[in-house]
Amino acid sequence: MRKSSFPYFQAALIMNIIELNHYPVKSMRGVAINVADFSPIGLRHDREWLIAQANGAFITARKLPILLHFHTETHAGSLKMIAPDGDSLSVYSKDYTEIAPVQVWQDTFTAYSGDTAADEWLSAKLGQAVRLFWLGERSTRLLPPDTPLSFADGAPFLLTNAASLADLNAILGEHFDMNRFRANVVLDGAAAWAEEKWRRIRIGTTEFELFKPCKRCVLTTIDVHTLEKHPQQQPLAYLAKHRGAVFGMNMRTRQSGVLRVGDSIEIIE
Structure with a gap:
Protein backbone atom coordinates (compact mmCIF):
# COMPACT_ATOMS: atom_id res chain seq x y z
CA MET A 1 0.00 0.00 0.00
CA PRO A 24 -18.67 18.73 -26.09
CA VAL A 25 -19.68 22.28 -27.07
CA LYS A 26 -18.41 25.03 -24.79
CA SER A 27 -21.34 26.45 -22.74
CA MET A 28 -23.92 23.93 -23.95
CA ARG A 29 -25.38 21.47 -21.45
CA GLY A 30 -22.99 18.91 -20.01
CA VAL A 31 -23.24 15.18 -20.57
CA ALA A 32 -23.00 12.83 -17.58
CA ILE A 33 -20.90 9.76 -18.34
CA ASN A 34 -19.85 6.71 -16.34
CA VAL A 35 -16.53 6.06 -18.09
CA ALA A 36 -14.26 8.56 -19.81
CA ASP A 37 -11.02 8.27 -21.71
CA PHE A 38 -8.68 11.12 -20.91
CA SER A 39 -5.34 12.56 -21.98
CA PRO A 40 -3.40 15.67 -20.95
CA ILE A 41 -5.91 17.82 -22.89
CA GLY A 42 -8.82 16.58 -20.72
CA LEU A 43 -11.73 14.15 -20.96
CA ARG A 44 -12.48 12.87 -24.44
CA HIS A 45 -14.83 15.23 -26.32
CA ASP A 46 -14.64 17.89 -23.61
CA ARG A 47 -14.88 21.43 -25.02
CA GLU A 48 -13.82 20.32 -28.51
CA TRP A 49 -16.39 22.57 -30.25
CA LEU A 50 -16.80 26.31 -29.88
CA ILE A 51 -19.47 28.85 -30.80
CA ALA A 52 -17.95 32.20 -31.69
CA GLN A 53 -18.52 35.49 -33.41
CA ALA A 54 -17.63 35.87 -37.08
CA ASN A 55 -14.11 36.96 -36.09
CA GLY A 56 -13.57 33.87 -33.90
CA ALA A 57 -14.09 35.55 -30.51
CA PHE A 58 -15.71 33.02 -28.19
CA ILE A 59 -19.33 33.23 -27.07
CA THR A 60 -20.56 31.59 -23.86
CA ALA A 61 -23.69 31.23 -21.77
CA ARG A 62 -22.56 34.23 -19.75
CA LYS A 63 -23.96 36.31 -22.60
CA LEU A 64 -26.31 33.73 -24.17
CA PRO A 65 -27.85 31.64 -21.34
CA ILE A 66 -30.04 29.82 -23.88
CA LEU A 67 -26.93 27.77 -24.76
CA LEU A 68 -27.48 25.90 -21.49
CA HIS A 69 -30.66 24.42 -22.98
CA PHE A 70 -28.90 22.90 -25.99
CA HIS A 71 -28.16 19.19 -25.61
CA THR A 72 -25.37 17.38 -27.41
CA GLU A 73 -24.51 13.84 -28.41
CA THR A 74 -21.10 12.71 -29.61
CA HIS A 75 -20.35 9.85 -31.96
CA ALA A 76 -17.26 8.79 -33.88
CA GLY A 77 -16.33 11.84 -35.93
CA SER A 78 -19.63 13.63 -35.39
CA LEU A 79 -21.56 15.91 -33.07
CA LYS A 80 -25.34 16.17 -32.74
CA MET A 81 -26.79 19.40 -31.34
CA ILE A 82 -30.39 19.45 -30.11
CA ALA A 83 -31.98 22.89 -29.74
CA PRO A 84 -34.50 23.76 -27.00
CA ASP A 85 -37.32 23.50 -29.56
CA GLY A 86 -36.34 19.87 -30.30
CA ASP A 87 -34.84 20.61 -33.69
CA SER A 88 -31.47 18.95 -34.20
CA LEU A 89 -28.45 19.09 -36.47
CA SER A 90 -25.45 16.81 -36.87
CA VAL A 91 -22.01 18.02 -37.95
CA TYR A 92 -18.94 16.03 -38.91
CA SER A 93 -15.36 16.82 -38.04
CA LYS A 94 -14.24 15.75 -41.54
CA ASP A 95 -16.05 18.81 -42.91
CA TYR A 96 -14.02 21.17 -40.71
CA THR A 97 -10.85 21.73 -42.71
CA GLU A 98 -10.51 25.51 -42.97
CA ILE A 99 -7.89 26.82 -40.53
CA ALA A 100 -9.17 29.95 -38.80
CA PRO A 101 -8.18 32.10 -35.81
CA VAL A 102 -10.23 31.86 -32.60
CA GLN A 103 -9.99 33.59 -29.25
CA VAL A 104 -10.81 32.25 -25.78
CA TRP A 105 -10.16 34.87 -23.13
CA GLN A 106 -6.65 36.19 -23.84
CA ASP A 107 -5.58 33.21 -25.92
CA THR A 108 -5.61 33.55 -29.69
CA PHE A 109 -4.90 30.33 -31.58
CA THR A 110 -6.13 28.36 -34.59
CA ALA A 111 -8.99 25.90 -34.96
CA TYR A 112 -11.16 24.73 -37.87
CA SER A 113 -14.35 25.98 -39.50
CA GLY A 114 -16.19 24.48 -42.45
CA ASP A 115 -19.89 23.68 -42.33
CA THR A 116 -21.66 26.93 -43.23
CA ALA A 117 -25.07 25.25 -42.96
CA ALA A 118 -24.33 24.61 -39.27
CA ASP A 119 -23.37 28.26 -38.82
CA GLU A 120 -26.68 29.32 -40.36
CA TRP A 121 -28.66 26.85 -38.22
CA LEU A 122 -27.02 28.03 -34.99
CA SER A 123 -27.36 31.69 -35.98
CA ALA A 124 -31.10 31.21 -36.52
CA LYS A 125 -31.51 29.39 -33.20
CA LEU A 126 -29.50 31.96 -31.23
CA GLY A 127 -30.80 35.08 -32.93
CA GLN A 128 -27.40 36.40 -33.95
CA ALA A 129 -24.62 35.60 -36.40
CA VAL A 130 -22.31 32.90 -35.03
CA ARG A 131 -19.85 30.34 -36.34
CA LEU A 132 -19.05 26.83 -35.11
CA PHE A 133 -15.41 25.79 -34.74
CA TRP A 134 -13.80 22.40 -34.17
CA LEU A 135 -10.62 22.17 -32.11
CA GLY A 136 -8.99 19.60 -34.39
CA GLU A 137 -7.09 16.41 -33.66
CA ARG A 138 -4.36 18.43 -31.97
CA SER A 139 -4.75 21.72 -30.15
CA THR A 140 -2.53 24.66 -31.02
CA ARG A 141 -3.33 26.22 -27.64
CA LEU A 142 -1.03 25.56 -24.69
CA LEU A 143 -1.34 25.98 -20.95
CA PRO A 144 2.22 26.99 -19.96
CA PRO A 145 4.62 25.47 -20.13
CA ASP A 146 3.51 22.63 -22.41
CA THR A 147 0.04 21.28 -21.52
CA PRO A 148 -2.36 21.18 -24.51
CA LEU A 149 -5.61 23.02 -23.84
CA SER A 150 -9.01 22.73 -25.48
CA PHE A 151 -11.67 25.46 -25.66
Missing part, protein backbone atom coordinates in the same frame (compact mmCIF):
# COMPACT_ATOMS: atom_id res chain seq x y z
CA ARG A 2 1.30 3.44 -0.90
CA LYS A 3 2.01 5.74 2.01
CA SER A 4 0.39 9.15 1.69
CA SER A 5 2.28 12.25 2.78
CA PHE A 6 -1.04 13.85 3.79
CA PRO A 7 -2.10 13.80 7.48
CA TYR A 8 -3.42 10.44 8.60
CA PHE A 9 -6.91 11.68 9.40
CA GLN A 10 -7.36 12.83 5.80
CA ALA A 11 -5.64 9.80 4.27
CA ALA A 12 -8.04 7.54 6.17
CA LEU A 13 -11.01 9.04 4.37
CA ILE A 14 -12.53 6.97 1.58
CA MET A 15 -12.98 9.30 -1.38
CA ASN A 16 -14.24 8.45 -4.82
CA ILE A 17 -15.66 9.90 -8.01
CA ILE A 18 -19.45 10.24 -7.97
CA GLU A 19 -19.86 12.18 -11.23
CA LEU A 20 -18.03 12.53 -14.54
CA ASN A 21 -19.15 15.14 -17.06
CA HIS A 22 -17.94 16.38 -20.38
CA TYR A 23 -19.13 19.39 -22.36
CA ALA A 152 -11.96 25.21 -21.83
CA ASP A 153 -11.60 28.43 -19.88
CA GLY A 154 -8.19 27.66 -18.45
CA ALA A 155 -7.57 24.04 -17.44
CA PRO A 156 -7.90 20.52 -18.85
CA PHE A 157 -9.91 19.27 -15.84
CA LEU A 158 -12.12 20.82 -13.16
CA LEU A 159 -12.61 19.00 -9.84
CA THR A 160 -15.35 19.81 -7.33
CA ASN A 161 -16.33 18.37 -3.95
CA ALA A 162 -19.88 17.35 -3.02
CA ALA A 163 -19.25 18.24 0.63
CA SER A 164 -18.24 21.79 -0.30
CA LEU A 165 -21.51 22.27 -2.16
CA ALA A 166 -23.49 20.80 0.74
CA ASP A 167 -21.79 23.25 3.09
CA LEU A 168 -22.44 26.15 0.73
CA ASN A 169 -26.12 25.22 0.47
CA ALA A 170 -26.40 24.96 4.26
CA ILE A 171 -24.82 28.39 4.75
CA LEU A 172 -27.09 30.04 2.18
CA GLY A 173 -30.22 28.08 3.10
CA GLU A 174 -30.85 27.29 -0.56
CA HIS A 175 -30.29 24.38 -2.90
CA PHE A 176 -27.84 24.89 -5.74
CA ASP A 177 -27.11 21.99 -8.05
CA MET A 178 -23.55 21.01 -8.93
CA ASN A 179 -24.37 21.54 -12.60
CA ARG A 180 -23.98 25.29 -12.04
CA PHE A 181 -20.27 24.69 -11.60
CA ARG A 182 -19.69 22.65 -14.78
CA ALA A 183 -17.18 20.25 -13.26
CA ASN A 184 -15.57 17.32 -15.04
CA VAL A 185 -14.92 15.31 -11.87
CA VAL A 186 -17.10 15.45 -8.74
CA LEU A 187 -15.84 13.66 -5.64
CA ASP A 188 -17.42 12.53 -2.41
CA GLY A 189 -15.95 11.45 0.91
CA ALA A 190 -13.75 14.48 1.68
CA ALA A 191 -14.35 17.26 4.19
CA ALA A 192 -15.90 20.44 2.87
CA TRP A 193 -13.37 22.71 1.13
CA ALA A 194 -10.52 20.22 1.75
CA GLU A 195 -9.78 20.13 -2.00
CA GLU A 196 -8.40 23.68 -1.83
CA LYS A 197 -5.49 22.40 0.28
CA TRP A 198 -4.48 19.55 -2.03
CA ARG A 199 -1.68 19.84 -4.56
CA ARG A 200 -1.50 16.31 -6.01
CA ILE A 201 -3.96 13.43 -6.04
CA ARG A 202 -3.96 9.96 -7.55
CA ILE A 203 -6.97 8.46 -9.29
CA GLY A 204 -6.25 4.87 -10.23
CA THR A 205 -2.65 4.93 -11.42
CA THR A 206 -2.75 8.53 -12.65
CA GLU A 207 -1.42 11.53 -10.77
CA PHE A 208 -3.16 14.88 -11.19
CA GLU A 209 -1.77 18.25 -10.21
CA LEU A 210 -4.25 20.67 -8.64
CA PHE A 211 -2.46 23.74 -9.90
CA LYS A 212 -4.97 26.56 -9.45
CA PRO A 213 -8.24 27.30 -7.62
CA CYS A 214 -11.15 27.91 -9.97
CA LYS A 215 -12.52 31.44 -9.66
CA ARG A 216 -16.19 31.53 -10.49
CA CYS A 217 -18.20 33.92 -12.65
CA VAL A 218 -21.77 35.10 -13.20
CA LEU A 219 -22.65 31.78 -14.85
CA THR A 220 -23.03 30.23 -11.38
CA THR A 221 -25.94 32.60 -10.67
CA ILE A 222 -28.01 31.22 -13.57
CA ASP A 223 -30.51 28.43 -12.92
CA VAL A 224 -29.76 25.92 -15.68
CA HIS A 225 -33.40 24.80 -15.75
CA THR A 226 -35.19 28.18 -15.86
CA LEU A 227 -32.28 30.35 -17.10
CA GLU A 228 -33.24 32.90 -14.45
CA LYS A 229 -30.49 34.79 -12.63
CA HIS A 230 -30.54 34.69 -8.84
CA PRO A 231 -31.92 38.00 -7.50
CA GLN A 232 -29.11 38.24 -4.91
CA GLN A 233 -26.46 36.92 -7.33
CA GLN A 234 -25.99 33.78 -5.23
CA PRO A 235 -24.00 31.65 -4.84
CA LEU A 236 -21.40 33.91 -6.45
CA ALA A 237 -22.02 36.78 -4.02
CA TYR A 238 -21.16 34.60 -1.03
CA LEU A 239 -18.18 32.97 -2.73
CA ALA A 240 -16.79 36.35 -3.76
CA LYS A 241 -17.11 37.78 -0.26
CA HIS A 242 -15.93 34.81 1.78
CA ARG A 243 -13.92 32.46 -0.46
CA GLY A 244 -12.20 34.64 -3.04
CA ALA A 245 -14.88 33.60 -5.58
CA VAL A 246 -13.33 30.11 -5.59
CA PHE A 247 -15.25 26.86 -5.97
CA GLY A 248 -13.36 23.80 -7.20
CA MET A 249 -9.82 23.18 -8.38
CA ASN A 250 -8.27 23.22 -11.83
CA MET A 251 -6.24 20.08 -12.59
CA ARG A 252 -3.80 18.76 -15.17
CA THR A 253 -1.84 15.59 -15.80
CA ARG A 254 0.86 14.33 -18.14
CA GLN A 255 -0.75 10.92 -18.52
CA SER A 256 -3.56 9.30 -20.48
CA GLY A 257 -5.98 6.69 -19.22
CA VAL A 258 -9.56 6.03 -18.18
CA LEU A 259 -11.66 7.50 -15.37
CA ARG A 260 -14.75 5.77 -14.00
CA VAL A 261 -17.49 6.75 -11.62
CA GLY A 262 -16.60 4.99 -8.38
CA ASP A 263 -12.81 5.30 -8.82
CA SER A 264 -11.05 5.97 -5.54
CA ILE A 265 -9.03 9.13 -4.96
CA GLU A 266 -5.83 9.29 -2.92
CA ILE A 267 -4.21 12.47 -1.66
CA ILE A 268 -0.49 12.53 -2.41
CA GLU A 269 0.41 16.07 -1.35
